[in-house]
Amino acid sequence: MSEPIHVNIIGRNEIVREGLKRILADQDFYVDCAVSCVDDLDTKNGSSVVIVDVNDIDEGLCVCADVRERCPTSRIVIMTDGYSMEDVSRAFATGDVDGYLVKEISCDPLAGALRLTALGEKVLPSQIASSLASGPASAMSRCWDTGASGTNLSAREVDILRCLVDGEPNKVISRRLNIADATVKVHIKAILRKLRVRNRTQAAIWAVSRGLAADAPADPNPLPALRPSLPVPGALPPQRAPDMQLARAS
Structure with missing residues (x-):
C-alpha cells in the first residue's frame, strides 16, 4: 500500500x-x-x-x-x-x-x-468536459475575431490551438494538419508566447474561455476517439446542468 x-x-x-x-x-x-x-x-x-x-x-x-x-x-x-x-x-x-x-x-x-x-x-x-461535449450556446456564439483579438495568432496556430482544446498530442496534430512534428512544436511554442501562458493546458483553457472550442479543423484521416489529456475526474452527463452544491463532499 x-x-x-x-x-x-x-x-x-x-x-x-x-x-x-x-x-x-x-x-x-x-x-x-x-x-x-x-x-x-x-x-x-x-x-x-x-x-x-x-x-x-x-x-x-x-x-x-x-x-x-x-x-x-x-x-x-x-x-x-x-x-x-x-x-x-x-x-x-x-x-x-x-x-x-x-x-x-x-x-x-x-x-x-x-x-x-x-x-x-x-x-x-468535470463540468468543463460536459461543456466541451455539448457545446453551450454561450460559448459557441462568440466569434473568433473577438476571442483572439490582440493575440496575432496565425491561421495555422488557430488550428493547432483548437487541437490542443481537444487534448490531441503532437503526433495526432501533425497527422490531422499534414505537417511535421517539429513544425507542430514550433507553432505550440509560438502560441504559448503569444497567449502569455506556460503550457498546453493553460492554452486550452484560454481558448475554451473565449468560446473557441468548436469547429476544430476537419481530419481527412480520422482516428479513433481519444481520451482528453486534461484529467477531469467524475465527469457529469452532458445533459446535467452544472449547478453547484456542497451536498456530498468538497
Missing part, C-alpha cells in the same frame, strides 16, 4: 473544513491541519497538497499566492462553490494553482483528483 498523501486545508468555513478533513481521512489521506487562514498553516511536514476553500475567486487567488510563497513545492487545489471558464483560466494562468474543483464533487472523485494533483497532473472541473 502506498504512503498516505499529506494534505493541508485552508478555509473560513469550519464545517467545510471539518467535513473535508473527515472525508479525506476515510480516503487514506493524512490531514496535517485544517485552518482558517494562511498564517496558521502547518508547513513543518511539507504537505504535498494544499486545499484552498474559497467563496470569492479573487480572494482565493490571493490565498493561493501566499500558500505558494510559503510552500513552493506543494500542489495547490482551489475549491469553489461554482466556476466560470474565465475564473478557471485566471487561476491556472497565475502559476500558483495546480487543481480547480467545485464543491459538488463526490468523495471518490475528490480523492482521485487530489491523488492526480499530488502526482503532478492538472485537474479541472
Whole structure:
C-alpha cells in the first residue's frame, strides 16, 4: 500500500473544513491541519497538497499566492462553490494553482483528483468536459475575431490551438494538419508566447474561455476517439446542468 498523501486545508468555513478533513481521512489521506487562514498553516511536514476553500475567486487567488510563497513545492487545489471558464483560466494562468474543483464533487472523485494533483497532473472541473461535449450556446456564439483579438495568432496556430482544446498530442496534430512534428512544436511554442501562458493546458483553457472550442479543423484521416489529456475526474452527463452544491463532499 502506498504512503498516505499529506494534505493541508485552508478555509473560513469550519464545517467545510471539518467535513473535508473527515472525508479525506476515510480516503487514506493524512490531514496535517485544517485552518482558517494562511498564517496558521502547518508547513513543518511539507504537505504535498494544499486545499484552498474559497467563496470569492479573487480572494482565493490571493490565498493561493501566499500558500505558494510559503510552500513552493506543494500542489495547490482551489475549491469553489461554482466556476466560470474565465475564473478557471485566471487561476491556472497565475502559476500558483495546480487543481480547480467545485464543491459538488463526490468523495471518490475528490480523492482521485487530489491523488492526480499530488502526482503532478492538472485537474479541472468535470463540468468543463460536459461543456466541451455539448457545446453551450454561450460559448459557441462568440466569434473568433473577438476571442483572439490582440493575440496575432496565425491561421495555422488557430488550428493547432483548437487541437490542443481537444487534448490531441503532437503526433495526432501533425497527422490531422499534414505537417511535421517539429513544425507542430514550433507553432505550440509560438502560441504559448503569444497567449502569455506556460503550457498546453493553460492554452486550452484560454481558448475554451473565449468560446473557441468548436469547429476544430476537419481530419481527412480520422482516428479513433481519444481520451482528453486534461484529467477531469467524475465527469457529469452532458445533459446535467452544472449547478453547484456542497451536498456530498468538497
